[in-house]
Amino acid sequence: MKQEVSISINGTVYERTIDVRMLLSDFIRHEARLTGTHVGCEHGVCGACTVQLDGEPVRSCIMLAIQAEGHELRTVESLANGVDGELHPLQQAFHETHALQCGYCTAGILMSIEPLVESGEPLDEERVREALSGNLCRCTGYQQIVEAVLLAAARRAEAVE
Amino acid sequence: MKPPPFELHRPTSVEEVLSLLAEHGDDAKVLAGGQSLIPLLNFRLARPEVLVDINRVTELDRISASPDGGISIGALTRQAAVEASELAVTRNPLLGDALRLVAHPQIRNRGTFGGSVAHADPAAELPVAIVATDATVSVRSRGGERRIPAGEFFVSHLTTVMADDELLVSVDLPAVPERCGTAFEEFARRSGDYALGGAAAVVALRSDGSCASAALALLGAGDVPIRAREAESAVVGRPIDAASAAEAARQAVRDTSPISNMHGDADYRRRVVEAMVERALLKAAGRAEARSS
Ligand SMILES: Cc1cc2nc3c(=O)[nH]c(=O)nc-3n(C[C@H](O)[C@H](O)[C@H](O)COP(=O)(O)OP(=O)(O)OC[C@H]3O[C@@H](n4cnc5c(N)ncnc54)[C@H](O)[C@@H]3O)c2cc1C
Ligand code: FES
Ligand code: FES
Numbered sequence: 001m002k003q004e005v006s007i008s009i010n011g012t013v014y015e016r017t018i019d020v021r022m023l024l025s026d027f028i029r030h031e032a033r034l035t036g037t038h039v040g041c042e043h044g045v046c047g048a049c050t051v052q053l054d055g056e057p058v059r060s061c062i063m064l065a066i067q068a069e070g071h072e073l074r075t076v077e078s079l080a081n082g083v084d085g086e087l088h089p090l091q092q093a094f095h096e097t098h099a100l101q102c103g104y105c106t107a108g109i110l111m112s113i114e115p116l117v118e119s120g121e122p123l124d125e126e127r128v129r130e131a132l133s134g135n136l137c138r139c140t141g142y143q144q145i146v147e148a149v150l151l152a153a154a155r156r157a158e159a160v161e
Numbered sequence: 162m163k164p165p166p167f168e169l170h171r172p173t174s175v176e177e178v179l180s181l182l183a184e185h186g187d188d189a190k191v192l193a194g195g196q197s198l199i200p201l202l203n204f205r206l207a208r209p210e211v212l213v214d215i216n217r218v219t220e221l222d223r224i225s226a227s228p229d230g231g232i233s234i235g236a237l238t239r240q241a242a243v244e245a246s247e248l249a250v251t252r253n254p255l256l257g258d259a260l261r262l263v264a265h266p267q268i269r270n271r272g273t274f275g276g277s278v279a280h281a282d283p284a285a286e287l288p289v290a291i292v293a294t295d296a297t298v299s300v301r302s303r304g305g306e307r308r309i310p311a312g313e314f315f316v317s318h319l320t321t322v323m324a325d326d327e328l329l330v331s332v333d334l335p336a337v338p339e340r341c342g343t344a345f346e347e348f349a350r351r352s353g354d355y356a357l358g359g360a361a362a363v364v365a366l367r368s369d370g371s372c373a374s375a376a377l378a379l380l381g382a383g384d385v386p387i388r389a390r391e392a393e394s395a396v397v398g399r400p401i402d403a404a405s406a407a408e409a410a411r412q413a414v415r416d417t418s419p420i421s422n423m424h425g426d427a428d429y430r431r432r433v434v435e436a437m438v439e440r441a442l443l444k445a446a447g448r449a450e451a452r453s454s
Contacts, residue, residue, distance in 0.1 A: 001168050020169040023203075042162035043200040050267055056241075057267045062199040064192075066169070067216060112267060133353040134265025 007068050009034060010078040020066055025049045027065035028075060036076040036107050040136070047135035050108035051075050057112045076107035079114070090114055090152045099148035101139035109135045113149050120160065123153045164202035167209055173217045175301065178328050183303045185211045187325040192216070193237060193276035196268050221275070221330060224249050230336030236275025236329045240287075241266065243274055253334050255361055258345035259290040265353040275329045278314070281321045283384050283420075284355040286345065288315060292386040293361040293378035296334045300327040308333075315385035338365035338374055342448030346441040347380060348433050350424070357381060357425050358433030360413070362441035364401060366449045372396045377409070377442070382417040382434045389413035389438070401446035410438035 006015045007027065014032045028037045028051065037060060040048035044062040051060045052074040079088035087095060090110055100106045109132060116123070116131050128149045129142070137145065172178050182189055190209035192198055193216070201207040215221060221237035224246050232252050234243060240263055243249045243256060250257035263269055263277065263286050277287040278298060291298070291311040298314045300307050300323050307327070314321050323329065337343065347359025359380035365373040375396050377389040392413035399405050419430035 001166065003169075019166070021164040021166055021202075023163065023199075026163070043203050044196060044268065047265070047267065053270075056270045058271045059196075059267055062195055062203070063271065064164075064169075064195070064199070064214075066171075067195075067214065130352070131266055133351075134267050 003066060005066050005069055007032075007065065007073065008071075009073045009075060011072075018065055020064065022065045023061055024051070024063045024065045024068055024073075025060040027068070028060060028073075031065075034075050034077050038104055038107055040104065040108075045136070046105070046108075047112060048105055048108040050111045050135070052111055052115065055115060057115065074111070076110055079110060088114075089155060090117055090149070093148040093152035093155070094145070097144045097148040097151060099140060099144040105135060105137040105139075109137070109145060117149060117153050117156060120156070122157075123150060125150070162203045164199065165205055165208050167202075168211045169214060170211065171214045171217055173219075175218060175220060175328065175330065178213055178215055178218060179301060179303045179326070181211070181213045182326040182328060185213075189213055189325070191279070191328060193279070194239065194272035196264070196272040197276065197280045197282070215328075226252070227333060227335075231334050233331055233333045234274050235331050236273060236279075238274045240264075240269040240272045240274060240277065244269060253294060253337055255290050255294055255337070255343035255345060255363055256287075256334070258343055259286040259361065262286050262345060262347055262349075262356070262359075274332060278332060279321065279323065279329045281315050281319050281385070282355070283318055283386070284357075284381050286347070286356075286359070286361075286380065289359065289361050289378045289380045289386040290345065291332055291334065292388055293363055293376045294334050294337060295376070296332050298329060299331045299333065301330050302327045306330070312388055318384040337363055340449060340453045341365040341374075342445040342450070342452060344441040344444035344448065346437040346444065348437060358419070358430050358437055360434060360437040360441040362438070362445040364442065364445040364449050366401075366446065366453060368453070370400050370450070371398055372401050372446070375401075375409075375442070377413055377438060379413060379417065379434050379438065381430055382414060382419050384420070387417060392438070396442065401442055403443070406439045406442040406446075409442060410435045413438045 038048040040046035049061040189211040192214040221235040223235040244260040296311040347356035349356040363376040379387040392409040414435045421427045
């Protein structure tokens, strides 16, 4: 069963005719050609595919593409200012604290944690670990990821003051 | 790891959903948050011919106050929305305790309250919470509405009393006893995973500190949430302390038969549940005390 859809990702509308069973992660990667979003387990466990649906982190591998119609999606490509442009402060903090090795999990982690950092809620290690409990990283051991998030949050708090 | 082909319907009203379910019977599955169903499709463990996506049925997405001091939660309300609802977690603090343990934040953003109840996973927290708080589950078909006590809703692993043409529309949770304390304790290998065992407790205290009423429900002790009635009666009238909590916990798991699998055998799980009952009782009693003083 095929259907025409029109899906907005990072402010660009993608009009395609797709199978209704197409996963959102496949639409993002294969139709919109935004390959920053990664697919790890494809059953909701690893968090690599996390994107934001109307600002809220969700897993794109356990949602149908057609269900994103009428909503605004954001992927990791929305963070930095263009391909060679300035990094988002969160990405900059990941860069500085060595919060990634292979980088496979990074897009999902950034999209999971960005709303929390932007909310301005005071963060501590426990809160960050809880917010990232659904994101698996096979390389870093998480410590530097937590440090990066706290660094970005501290810089944001300073900038706001 | 892609879903098999299916026919998709995206109705906007309960009436339309009920017609579709009446028409397609057991060929159809309701798609709510998809956080359990889509993984099953991806694994091809489920192959429904028809999916009825209820995400546009906005009338099912609501939390309202009931006149009796309780709350009513529409089936499509996201788990994260219930967690964030002041009304829901002040009127039924056990829901807040339970929701924090359901999967991960990203999954709760999408997963629905009704979906978790309808899915009836014996290791899920919300079914245990609604059994502990004597909720009522409302289901509808074209033939009418049925209101089913939570304690009679679950039949076995992933199976409820709902017929193929029935839609879960809401869960009504009555007021919890005045000045009660609640707690949900569980043990999982990693935070956010389904737990190996757990327990929910709702405890109200008398002014002399003895237990006025207690509700205890077990997670992972069998293939459905279990109310531990005998253990409840054993603590009523007594102060809840280390000794009475341990005794109640022993009693709660006495006749249970948890599953055995690679994550833990029945004996081990029974001991996990026992320890969780003990902790939940003590914590709930502590909270009740803090609220009355
Ligand atoms: C990695 C991961 C970890 C998880 N960990 C936990 C956990 O620790 N604890 C926990 O409780 N859950 C956990 N879950 C499951 C999650 O809570 C699901 O959201 C929930 O089980 C199902 O809700 P849903 O809205 O996503 O339903 P769906 O996946 O859409 O549906 C699930 C089932 O219920 C049926 N259904 C849904 N809504 C209705 C309705 N209104 N009427 C009739 N039938 C209906 C569907 O047909 C389907 O059979 C986890 C999920 C994942 C992916
Ligand atoms: S790829 Fe989506 S959660 Fe693993
Ligand atoms: S950096 Fe390799 S998985 Fe996280």
